[in-house]
Amino acid sequence: MKKLTRNSRLLLALMLLVCAAALLLAVSSKQLPTGLWPRQISPQAPVNLTAIPLGTINKPIQVTRTGSLESAASVPIHAAFSGHPSEIYVTEGQAIKAGQPLLKLQPSPSAVTQQVAVPSQQLQTNYDNALKEYDRYQKLYEIGAIPRRQMESITAKLQEAKERLAAAGTQSAGSITGPATITAPIDGIVTGLAAAPAKEVQAGQLLLSLGSGQELGAVVQLEQKDLYLVQLGTPVIVEAVQQTIVGQVASIYPQVEAKQNPVFLAHIKLASKPAESLKAGMPATIHINTGETAVVPAVPTASILQDSQGQTYIYLAVNGKAVLQQISVGKTMDDFTEITSGLPAESLIITSSLDSLRDGDTITVIQHQ
Structure with a gap:
């Protein structure tokens, strides 16, 4: 009777060991997907597989x-003297280019006979700002920090402000003799068009603005x-x-x-x-x-494995062994994915048998693409 009890105990202990091993294997399989499980059995015959060198892609910068x-920036256009628009060449929302005529301003009788003592303060302010901007950009252009077309645009803007200020100065020496055509100082979209034909405006009054239209x-x-x-x-x-x-x-x-x-x-x-x-x-x-x-290192997207925590891996062929390597990835283009973690330039990326391969397996590379 005692002998039977001892055998029963041995059998129970054996069953407990088997259950514990099965539970451990189940937990391990949930943490790593197929292709990432560690090898638990004796070494097998070498696995025949293919591998390719670490590649590159041209990643957009x-x-x-x-x-x-x-709030979108806009440039206000003011009347240089009192009068009324005799012609308006633009409409609300219209895209225009720098130098394009906006409207023709007919001076009022009082503006024609009045001696203008000083140029418009707004014109003077516009010129001062354009000159400061030109000086800043000139220094940047000299060291190659801005392109030539941008410098040309700033130069044209300064010239426009200078011509307007000069015209106002000429008028100050005598009287305003006739209508003046107001042109656009910059490229833009007409917004806030307040001017209307025959509608009287005062010197300094806002006629329209040039901006993005938004x-x-x-x-x-x-x-x-x-x-x-x-x-x-x-x-x-x-x-x-x-x-x-x-x-x-x-x-x-x-x-x-x-x-x-x-x-x-x-x-x-x-x-x-x-x-x-x-x-x-x-x-x-x-x-x-x-x-x-920019040229960046990359591997075939299909060669990348991922575990349940989102970590990414690849297998490298190293001295006849499969070596599991954790990596970080970047942009995917076509069939390749950028590698942002460091890999030696001579790395060989395993591209086949990934589902059955285990870390440390003995391998034979039968195709080296």
Whole structure:
């Protein structure tokens, strides 16, 4: 009777060991997907498989910065003297180019006979601002920080302001003798058109504004090194409050207060009207597509394994063994994915038998692509 009890105890202990081993194997299989389980049995015959060298892809260079939504900038156009528009050449919402005629202003009788003592304060302010802007950009152009076309645009803007100020000075020496054609100082869209034919206006009164035609735009800071990649017209993607809007760089201005490390503000013109939920002052993520590319290491997307925690792995062929290597990944293009963690340039990436392969398996590379 005692002998039977001892055998029963031995049998029970054996059954408990078997159950514990099964439970351990089940837990292990939940943590790693097929192809990542450690080898638990004796070494098998070498596994025949294929492998390829570490590859590369041409990854688009994208400048990503945190910016904000802002009220779209606009340039006001004021009357230089009292009178009325005899002709208006533009309409609300019309896109115009710098130098394009906007309207013809007929002076009033009092403006014709009145001696103008000083030029319009607004014209003087416009010229002073244009001159300061020109001086800043001239220094940037000399060191190659801005493109020539941007410098040409600033030069044209200064010349326009200078000619308007000179015309006002000429009028100050005598009387206004006839109508004056007002032209656009910058490219833009006509907004807030207040002028109407035969409607009297006073000197300094707002006639119209030139802007993007939208209430909202976006602003983002750039560093000096970014100016070699970002230019006027560069495509942009703006993300704010789970909304995505495309746009383009409309202007780039240096921040005057930045003395040690130059900082620039890029103003983004949005290609479509923002949703009403978007307001000025909201933060936004700005993705600027520079059009340039960089060569980065990459592996076939199909060779990447992932565990239940989202960690990514590949198998490397190293001295006749399969070595499981954890990696971090970036952008996927076509059939390849960027590797952002360091891998030796001579690495061989295993591309077959991934479902049955285990870390440490003996392998034979039968195809080295």
